[in-house]
Amino acid sequence: MQPPHGATGPLVAALDIGGTKIAGGLVDTQGRILLRALRPTPAGEDGDTVMKAVAEVLSDLRADPRWDAAVAVGIGSAGPVDAAHGTVSPVNVPGWRDFPLVPRVGESAGDLPVVLTGDGVAMTAAEHWQGAARGFDNALCMVVSTGVGGGLVLGGALLPGPTGNAGHIGHISVDLDGDPCPCGSRGCVERIASGPNIARRAVATGWRPPEGTQPTAAAVAASAREGDPLALASFDRAAQALAAGIAATATLVEINVAVIGGGVAGAGPILFDPLRAHLTQYATLSFASGVQVVPAKLGTDAGLVGAAAAAAEALRLEAFALSA
Structure with a gap:
């Protein structure tokens, strides 16, 4: 079965979460962002309100037929993050303190596997893969x-x-x-x-x-x-x-x-x-x-590309050739 709408293989849904914006995308095995979604971060609101914005980004991605090719979700978040427990406590998002982001994203993403990492690590994954x-x-x-x-x-x-x-x-x-x-x-x-x-x-x-x-x-x-x-x-x-x-x-x-x-x-x-x-x-x-x-080299795309790369590496997704 061919992936829909021009995807070249399995896709990773990526989230780049910061204090001013929440970006989402579908990233293919070559590091291309095939689809984007964006919401402002309601950083001064309570945790559930911030999560609602994340869920809206994921809903935009899920509405596209290419979502059917998604095999995982990668998150690059402002920190501190705790990937071992799936929680985040971004300094500039006070409503999130030990917020259970991984399980909440899993619920909004149809129970795909979810990999969380800090935004600096995500940028590193992107620059090593494509930058x-x-x-x-x-x-x-x-x-x-x-x-x-x-x-x-x-x-x-x-x-x-x-x-x-x-x-x-x-x-x-x-x-x-x-x-x-x-x-x-x-x-x-x-x-x-x-x-x-x-x-x-x-x-x-x-x-x-x-x-x-x-x-x-x-x-x-x-x-x-x-x-x-x-x-x-x-x-x-x-x-x-x-x-x-x-x-x-x-x-x-x-x-x-x-x-x-x-x-x-x-x-x-x-x-x-x-x-x-x-x-x-x-x-x-x-x-x-x-x-x-x-x-x-990757500029503002590094967050999404890196979140996808970090997830692909953690889950050992062989279709993503992460080494040069």
Whole structure:
């Protein structure tokens, strides 16, 4: 029996759940998104209201004839997540605390198997399958945006960890006496290198955005491109923190490549040039010194593609050729 409407084999239904949007899609064995659905995240509402939006996304997908080819559901969610227990507690969705997302999605998806992972791990799965980490057996992939997350590929396989949070580089401490982080630690990579913290630090040192614009990392990057020393210094500090985290990871598990995605990566050379320079100062041991730093390729599609890839890998779906 041929899959309906042009699908090339079994499909995985994917969910990408964040604080502002809930995206859904049907992903084929080549990593193509054949169908999309979207709802805003009612992040300020109670847990059942947020789940209703998830169920609506799944209902949109199920209404398409191609749903008949779906064999699993993959979820990439803002965290923390607990894949072992199927629950999520996203920091930016207060109505979900230890929310039983996996069983609830299973009910809405016709009892297909459901695989949950953190959004950083999902991005990693996507970039290893179809993006900048393709062909590398050992990789760190990072999302540098409002927060900083990540995931690991080791020995050619995605390493989500027991709870789906392995590789969460954003909460490695790289400044032992640094500012307190909302996670409870101090001097975390995220506290230094995330977009809001790049802007916060620039403002604290006297930088001001152009009149009529907000103090964002994008605005800081624009000023840095024009040579503003305060803007350049804030990005340099972010790059230093990222380099220290990448070097620590390379020393611990021996990675070949670090892939950087997310909105802050859109700064381009303003971020990547000092990051590569700082990495040479931190990754000094022979087995850690050759790490390549490259931009991610999949952009906003990484969440859906990665959720599907993580599910296919966890369930050993042979039709999905996840290795290059």
